[in-house]
Amino acid sequence: MKSKYPGIIQKAISRRRFLKGTMAGACFAILNPLSSIATGAGSSNPLFWVQCVPDQPFYGGGNGNYHAGIDHLLHLMGNNGLKFYRSESETELGGPSGMIRPDDVVLIKVNGQWKYRGCTNSDVIRGLIQRILDHPDGFTGEVVIFENGQGRGSLNCDTTGQGYPDGSVHANANDESHSFLYLVNTIFDDPRVPSYLLDPIRSNFIGNSDHGADGYRIYENVSYPCFTTAGGHRIELREGIWQGNGFSQNLKLINVPVLKYHDTGGSEITASLKHLYGVVSMSDGQGGFRHYAGLGETCGKMMASVRTPVLNIIDAIWVSYSSLSGYPANTTFRANQLLASQDPVALDYWAAKYILHPISNNYRHLPSFGNIASWLTDARNIINSRGGLYDYENGILISSVTGNENEMSAESIQARFTDVSPSFWAYQAICAVHAEWIATGYSDGTYRPAEYVNRAQMAAFIIRALYGDIFSYV
């Protein structure tokens, strides 16, 4: 697997993480930066890259739902100032400017248009949902898995759409029965965790004053859904949550595409922009324009003017490198990575260049290739011309999205130690203390399980277990 990768690109590494990495700190290998170190704090749009997610990602805890990839991602973000939880107190994963409030309605956009490895990995979604439910202030909102499969979507991962003759369930998960509906009905079985499939309402267009019917509204040349969740929240994706006489903005969108090949001569690949684009209705007569000619513009408008995801997480656990259907399995590659950012353009650029292309070795998957470059550019232009990406609670999330690598910075972490195999007796415990950022290992990616613990390390373990890595002291 390793030879497939260009190495870990560690640009603009923060001083704090550098210090951690040089001592008993973080588990990541610092390899040669590919290009110049980005200059000046704040000039780079950050990317968060988790590699070496274990094949068996559930390491115990959280009712068995804690996912090593998701947990490393949240810690990696939190330790670099991007807090997942919005909470009064500043902690490793939370703070006053964090993303997810305890009373939010969180929409998780998955790919359910396909099945097998063409849909979003549900193990990742499971780990993400558990962490939302574990909000430190107590989660009282709702988490809704949603998707518009354009007429062939299924949250049960049993679509018989293009390329699938069979109607059987094949989720993209270690256990193929773990469809999104399985998560909702069996894994969580919690009224706070429903799903909503947009396919049945995608041809029903409603007016601006209709706050009852489930359907779509047109905005410029895109469209967006309005629907009532199982928990009774009236979602109008562009406006917010209808409260009877106005809208509240405790509506958060997390965009979780599976990274894959799409076609030849069109978008070429699917990543975060193309994935959110899937929310539009294709039944309004503009599908042809959008699907290819206006792809970048459509994606950009969905991001900038309909609803900005507070986070985009690219699922690169299994990467389908030569078929968008994720089937057969021999056209997928287990890359075991996650890549996240609030800048979808930077994210798609990076995912194409450093994850998909090294696997496919297909020049059409490079972000410099004409087709991809053009929609990245179009998306960038429309987003930036509208003032960047805005969040109602935090103001500007990304003032200027970028397709220029010199304006990106990537923080990376390996979710698994190189010297601890899954068959090792303490593997699960080591995964757990690693995912929780309690024991971060050595800078060469090792944990050194047989080494004795000294009193300094002991102090670090215990204090991090109690308080995380952010605490006051005398």
Add this chain to the structure above:
Amino acid sequence: MTHWAFRYIQKMNDEGITTGYADGSYRPAENVQRSQMAAFIIRALFGDSFSYTTTPYFTDVPDTHGLFKYIQKMYDEGITTGYADGTYRPTQNVSRAQMATFIARAFLGMW
């Protein structure tokens, strides 16, 4: 230069999890013994006053042992079961693999 673990060790002292040695040192490079680990973990979880089973669990940790109550409490809480021969081996060093297991049990609710 500040020791890399300065803030953790300060916090250990702030929270009463350790007071260091009588001579005012902490000895950060010294290996942790299993008895000391028990004291650290139990103080971190329960402070210094807690109930525990007074009948000794381990043949090599009599009630006269200086850290007896912490080791007893480790067993009470299911954080350790000791060795199959009924010993705890209080002076033995702790490997990083063992430590991960103890931390996962004590703080992460695993097993």
